[in-house]
Amino acid sequence: MAANKFFDIYTQLKDEVREGIYNDTMLLPTELELVERFKTSRNTIRRAIAELNNEGLVHSVKGRGVVVLETSKVDKVFFRTGNFHGLKELSSYNEISTSSKLIDFTELTVSEALAELISFHAGERIYKIERLRVINGKKMMYDTSYFKKSILGPIDKKVATGSIYAYIDTHADFKIAASKSIMKVVSANAHDFTNLDLGENNCVGEIENITYTDNGRLFEHTFIRYIPNEYVMVSFAQH
Amino acid sequence: MAANKFFDIYTQLKDEVREGIYNDTMLLPTELELVERFKTSRNTIRRAIAELNNEGLVHSVKGRGVVVLETSKVDKVFFRTGNFHGLKELSSYNEISTSSKLIDFTELTVSEALAELISFHAGERIYKIERLRVINGKKMMYDTSYFKKSILGPIDKKVATGSIYAYIDTHADFKIAASKSIMKVVSANAHDFTNLDLGENNCVGEIENITYTDNGRLFEHTFIRYIPNEYVMVSFAQH
């Protein structure tokens, strides 16, 4: 995809790790050997290896080398059981699938009460969009999203029904830069019991998701509430 | 702490962002200006700025500059409501606080059934440790941990009662390198109802946490089950 040298090297090394060319617990070739092999500078090699570290495939140890991490059950779970692809796709990006239905679309002004709840200031003009995700007839996930109108510009119900983010890509003069998430387990409220197929369960998972534009401005604040036993989140941390 | 140049610059810029010297939505000084100011090379400046990006404080845009992200409610939540400090401290590191009690400590061999559940192979000799965290008399969190004996070496109940990780720091010849986590919301089982003060709730949060040594070997596999409404996890992602 990218014609970046470091990215190509990263991809190649990743494949080789995945194929088991370097066994679990073994070392990658040293940086100097990789410099030889890829005919590039050491910094570029290091950039590629840094990427492997971030992904949780290897761990660099000063004075020893680059250790390949044993594979675990977790690695197999990565793109399964429901739909949370790690955390990156947690914003509205993928929420609009064929199985996602628009429940409500309104324009309103942020009240003092709502300002307490979300990261927008009172008086700000916003769109509120509620959506329901149904899979195999089961109500799995309910989203309540707030978008700043001052950033998004005027939209109609048709846009809200489709993908807001596809609309931004083609019609807006800004990009989505980053997002932050808060994840909790909470007791279900009356809304949850009617909006979701909870069965015997009386709790839901909640993910609060804040999205930034590439101007550093808060753009979207979304609450995702989902039923137990269907979704999984995965993360990796280096010490 | 670290006498690394890039780390000092990162810390200083971070403070300045926090103090609002660069307002939300404004730009940081350009890389060349920072090179001037800190009398260093551009790569070092870039390393510091990369750190700020990872932390979710700024976002670099090619051709424009380094944008400071608006602060949000999420930022204030970071170290509150319970005890999950982001994800880094999720392994056993901090679980052994004054309020954490050892419930069970046994040595056993991984059965075929257990091997299905955790990332260790059948036949492996392991320690199983169960702990309960009580806060203000409330049973909040229940941990079931499995440690590879072949890596940890022989330990007794006294070590298990204290901090395993403090023990490793001082007595073991390996370090903890990385960890992976899976987070879910699941229906409570009979164990949960007796082990935790669930109140009216019939679900729990579960975090499965896998820890690696700096030799790339799976070392610990822990299941944390906790009550609703008390804990929060925060994450940040760049697009």
Add this chain to the structure above:
DNA sequence: GAGTGGTCTAGACCACGGT
């Protein structure tokens, strides 16, 4: 076109691991 961040090079020195 001027200025920005992104990639890359070719070198240097240091801190640590293992022998």
Add this chain to the structure above:
DNA sequence: CCGTGGTCTAGACCACTCC
């Protein structure tokens, strides 16, 4: 002690944003 990864330098060129 040697070899490893970690930090840092001083430069170059490119891709992008904005005027």
